Amino acid sequence: MAAPAAPAEIITCPNCGRRNRVPAAATGFPRCGNCHQPLPWIADAADDTFAEVAEAAPVPVVVDLWAPWCGPCRMVSPALAQVAADLAGRVKLVKVNVDESPKIQQRFGVQAIPTLMVLRNGQVAARRSGAAPASDLRAWVESAIGP
DSSP, rough: OOOOOOOOOEEEEETTTOOOEOOOOOOSOOOTTTTTBOEEEEEEOOTTHHHIIIIIIIIIIEEEEEOOOOHHHHHHHHHHHHHHHTBBBBBBEEEETTTTHHHHHTTTOOOSEEEEEEEEETEEEEEEEEEOHHHHHHHHHHHHOOO
16 A cells, blocks of 8 residues: 655745645745745655655655654754745755654664754755754754755
8 A cells, every 4th residue: 555645835935925835745945936035845754755755855854753752853943944935945844743653763862853854866964963053053954965
């Protein structure tokens, strides 16, 4: 049986304000239907959708392994959303709730949250744990994805 398709998110274009439906998995990267600017690509993934949503992505993926009860996770979430907006068209942010996705947590040996990883072509290119300000996270992501 095939894994269920991940749902689409509604993303407001930071350039023109139009609301766009952005699929969790696609072959290209999302652009605004109105002004055609790249959109921040933020999606949720779970044990059954991770391969489709994160590993098969056509751009580098920032994976946020988090839990709703984790204070530092709640602090880093808006910073990661800002990084996804700043690097729209260059990265995809995939959020994984480790409480709901124990296989992913186990697969990557996650022992502390938040744990952040950058995947390039489905492989871990960089990894870090703990919260950090958006400027630090952006520099870390940019160094991991290259030019």
